[in-house]
Amino acid sequence: MQPGLQLFPDSASTFASSVDWLFAYLMAVSIFFGLLICLGLIYIAFRYHRRAPDEVGADVHSSTLLEVGWMVVPFLLCLVMFFWGAEIYIAERQPPSQAMEVYxxxxxxxxxLQHTEGRKEINELHVPVNRPVKLVMASEDVIHDFYVPAFRLKEDVVPGRYTTLWFQATKTGQYHLFCSQYCGTNHALMGGWVYVMEPAAYEAWLGGESANGPVSLAAGGEQLFNSLACHTCHQPDNKGRGPSLTGVYGSTVKLEGGQTVLADDQYIRESILQPSAKIVEGYQPLMPTFQGLVTEDQLLQLMAYVKSLGAPATGPSVPATAAKAKPAAK
Ligand code: HEC
Ligand SMILES: [Cu+2]
Structure with missing residues (x-):
């Protein structure tokens, strides 16, 4: 990272160049029309200024073609901005399913920050190069904003819900990380570094915290699950007062009243903090709220544990049947 003045930050993610091209297009359009209007204004002011006090301006006759032209051309240029921007926006919000997760x-x-394997860090994020990484983010107090200029990525981190962000770093190195939402006295100090490493170096780093290895997020979650007595109601064999949580994550849950909901991060979070908001079909609203009893870190651990209990039993049916159909056809 060369210090000193730099027009653009490093570009170190798969999004960087597409964002830069869009930015260049916006700049080009703005500069072109800015100059056209300014220079035109100056030229016309000199060329057509009133020369004598009794001079009267010429009649102006409108030209339909000209009027349609200056409506349609900017409209099309703006549509390009819209669709191009929307394309990048959508891509930035759709993490690939095989992305590794960091909380x-x-x-x-x-x-x-916590890695699913258990390693925790503060104001530093270590990630492997050329691998999609998804961040699941929560705030313990006010709104913050996770911003990595070199990745051209930025997303609010909001109390009471999860937001996500994903990137794939393309270059090893050290990149600045900022909070870009004013969040109080020391907001300006709330930042750090993202270290993009070679995969082997990353693996070494992951395993290197302590002699007995770090406790994985899910294992931490399992301990909590027992110490908070979740396991008394949620038993794997469905014999408890609550539903078994095996295979719940990622499945579609039937709710009391006939609605259904996808069991994603947000739903699991809500189930723990506001259990009465959505009642699983066939169960009583007797789960106590854990609002105020678990920290955001612990919530993420519980979530990792629920996730580790497996994907839905029915699973994605297409690949499974396709795999089975092949040998049968032979
Ligand atoms: C007193 C028994 C009880 C305890 C303790 C309890 N739960 Fe529950 N839980 C329930 C019941 C009953 C339901 C189903 C009704 C509902 O949706 O609220 C439920 C629903 C859930 C769901 C949604 C499940 C689904 O199939 O959609 C999750 C996730 C969950 N609990 C997690 C937890 C966690 C994590 C803990 C511990 C921090 C916990 N529960 C503690 C009784 C309990
Ligand atoms: Cu902040």
């Missing part, structure tokens, strides 16, 4: 908690005034 992020923002609090005044630091970033706490």
């Amino acid at each position: 992020v908690v923002g609090k005044q005034w630091m970033w706490k």
